[in-house]
Amino acid sequence: MTNFNWLLDGSIVGVYLLVTMIAGLMVRKYVGKVETFLVAGREMDVYLGIASLAATEFGIVTCMYTAQNGYEKGFAGATPGILMALAMAAVGLTGFVIKPLRDSGVMTIPELLEKKFGQRIRWAAGVVIVLGGLLNMGVFLRTGGQFLVLVAGLDVRYLEIMMTVLLVGVAVYTILGGMLSVLVTDFLQFVVMSIGLILVTILILMNVGWEKLVTTVETSYGAGGFNPFVNPTMGWEYVLFNLMLNTAAVLTWQTTIARVLAAKDTRTGRRVYTGTAFFFVCRFMIPGIWGIAALATLGPVANTLEAMPTYLSTAVPAGLMGILIAAMLAADMSTDSSYMLTWCSVIYNDILAPFRKRPWSERKGLFWNRTIIALIGIFLLVYGLWYPLKGDLWTYLGVTGTIYLASISVLLIACCYWRKANSWGAGASIVVSALIPVTYLVMEQLPSTAALAKSIGPYYSGIATYFLSAAAMIVGSLLKPQSHVEGRTA
Amino acid sequence: MPSHWFWWAITVACVVWYSTITVYVAIKGAKDIKSMLARLDATRKKEAEEQ
Numbered sequence: 321m322t323n324f325n326w327l328l329d330g331s332i333v334g335v336y337l338l339v340t341m342i343a344g345l346m347v348r349k350y351v352g353k354v355e356t357f358l359v360a361g362r363e364m365d366v367y368l369g370i371a372s373l374a375a376t377e378f379g380i381v382t383c384m385y386t387a388q389n390g391y392e393k394g395f396a397g398a399t400p401g402i403l404m405a406l407a408m409a410a411v412g413l414t415g416f417v418i419k420p421l422r423d424s425g426v427m428t429i430p431e432l433l434e435k436k437f438g439q440r441i442r443w444a445a446g447v448v449i450v451l452g453g454l455l456n457m458g459v460f461l462r463t464g465g466q467f468l469v470l471v472a473g474l475d476v477r478y479l480e481i482m483m484t485v486l487l488v489g490v491a492v493y494t495i496l497g498g499m500l501s502v503l504v505t506d507f508l509q510f511v512v513m514s515i516g517l518i519l520v521t522i523l524i525l526m527n528v529g530w531e532k533l534v535t536t537v538e539t540s541y542g543a544g545g546f547n548p549f550v551n552p553t554m555g556w557e558y559v560l561f562n563l564m565l566n567t568a569a570v571l572t573w574q575t576t577i578a579r580v581l582a583a584k585d586t587r588t589g590r591r592v593y594t595g596t597a598f599f600f601v602c603r604f605m606i607p608g609i610w611g612i613a614a615l616a617t618l619g620p621v622a623n624t625l626e627a628m629p630t631y632l633s634t635a636v637p638a639g640l641m642g643i644l645i646a647a648m649l650a651a652d653m654s655t656d657s658s659y660m661l662t663w664c665s666v667i668y669n670d671i672l673a674p675f676r677k678r679p680w681s682e683r684k685g686l687f688w689n690r691t692i693i694a695l696i697g698i699f700l701l702v703y704g705l706w707y708p709l710k711g712d713l714w715t716y717l718g719v720t721g722t723i724y725l726a727s728i729s730v731l732l733i734a735c736c737y738w739r740k741a742n743s744w745g746a747g748a749s750i751v752v753s754a755l756i757p758v759t760y761l762v763m764e765q766l767p768s769t770a771a772l773a774k775s776i777g778p779y780y781s782g783i784a785t786y787f788l789s790a791a792a793m794i795v796g797s798l799l800k801p802q803s804h805v806e807g808r809t810a
Numbered sequence: 811m812p813s814h815w816f817w818w819a820i821t822v823a824c825v826v827w828y829s830t831i832t833v834y835v836a837i838k839g840a841k842d843i844k845s846m847l848a849r850l851d852a853t854r855k856k857e858a859e860e861q
Contacts, residue, residue, distance in 0.1 A: 606824060
């Protein structure tokens with residue numbers, strides 16, 4: 321039983337969906353070139369960039385996992401958010417990597433890598449980015465659907481149909497308007513999402529109360545609920561791994577970098593980073609508080625991932641429930657549209673590059689970009705919705721993310737700042753960063769090595785991936801002298 | 811001062827900062843969209859004339 325009221329809350333959700341679709345479709349007339357389609361003609365300004373970046377990086381899947389962190393780790397569960405905010409502020413203030421990246425005028429990261437490491441590395445980097453990104457995104461749709469079903473009390477039989485209709489709607493405006501539609505709808509979605517997040521948080525703080533939240537965490541987790549270094553499930557290795565993971569994400573996650581590349585100049589891109597930095601604390605703290613409130617109200621539950629939506633289904637009154645669901649739909653739609661466009665840009669710009677011996681016309685380029693987005697949409701439906709994922713979701717997300725983040729961050733830093741870096745080092749780095757996480761995952765599954773994998777743990781394995789990926793770049797580059805082909809620097 | 815002041819301060823900062831930035835970005839972002847579309851429209855018309 322939930323507080324969702326079909327007339328009141330359903331109307332709020334319906335109006336939101338209608339306005340978003342209209343706004344997304346209205347800007348399609350401005351799209352006549354591939355550059356406008358992929359990076360909005362590089363006309364994005366600071367505040368639109370902040371709204372778009374914040375909306376993109378907060379989906380329902382984010383809300384579910386950060387709330388789960390709050391439920392399972394207390395306030396200490398917000399540590400990754402604080403680390404990401406610090407990394408983003410530092411990168412924005414110094415321009416580390418993002419300045420040379422935006423100055424180069426490229427549309428994707430692999431395009432820049434080609435200037436230093438050659439065509440093959442550009443292609444390989446494109447494949448790694450798309451594989452890691454798409455496999456990561458593959459689970460978004462189902463997790464989002466689970467949240468909506470639990471909060472609104474919908475019949476689980478309609479989950480697939482509901483999420484399919486939602487994805488088709490998002491795909492339509494993304495296919496027609498590209499980055500322009502994404503930016504305009506992201507803006508609306510940021511406003512709706514933020515209103516919902518703030519109102520629900522204030523309601524929880526008023527109803528449950530600060531002291532009860534603190535007492536619950538103290539009783540359940542002791543000092544470890546407030547300090548990640550003394551939490552038995554976290555420790556220094558958790559903090560270090562998350563620092564590396566989040567710094568790599570700030571530097572190379574294609575949906576984040578897409579905002580720097582769409583910015584009207586380098587200074588604007590840096591200001592978008594500094595302006596959005598603190599949002600990443602909110603991104604973990606706000607759902608984290610929802611998770612702690614679920615722990616305080618429901619007590620121990622079998623499925624900690626479902627604790628927060630189960631709690632909200634009865635804690636949020638009618639009216640506000642409509643705003644909450646509209647907010648979560650906004651979060652999910654903005655993430656889906658941006659992710660589809662971003663991976664499309666890498667497939668078109670980098671993976672298909674060898675097939676474009678002669679430049680394609682703008683018309684042909686747009687046709688292929690739109691086709692790729694449609695294909696990504698079909699992949700998401702088949703892989704993420706109709707094919708239920710088996711196994712541990714967190715390990716799955718961590719592995720797919722690290723495969724991409726470790727190597728591409730090393731390649732990008734070396735490309736921008738190390739003169740001696742070459743394609744041998746780049747190739748070695750890509751192989752190493754893919755090999756370690758996949759080996760760890762296989763070891764976890766095999767009975768003979770499961771105990772060893774458990775004793776190593778995902779955080780040490782993750783830290784090793786980043787260090788060894790960097791070592792592979794250094795050793796590979798120094799072993800093989802730079803060839804004539806790789807003479808150009810970024 | 812409430813117990814666990816660090817997390818209390820972070821929580822208050824999140825609610826205050828997020829509420830403020832939402833209103834600010836909503837106003838300034840709408841202006842950004844307007845000027846972005848105006849620039850793109852001007853470029854589009856210029857290119858059409860050149861053709």
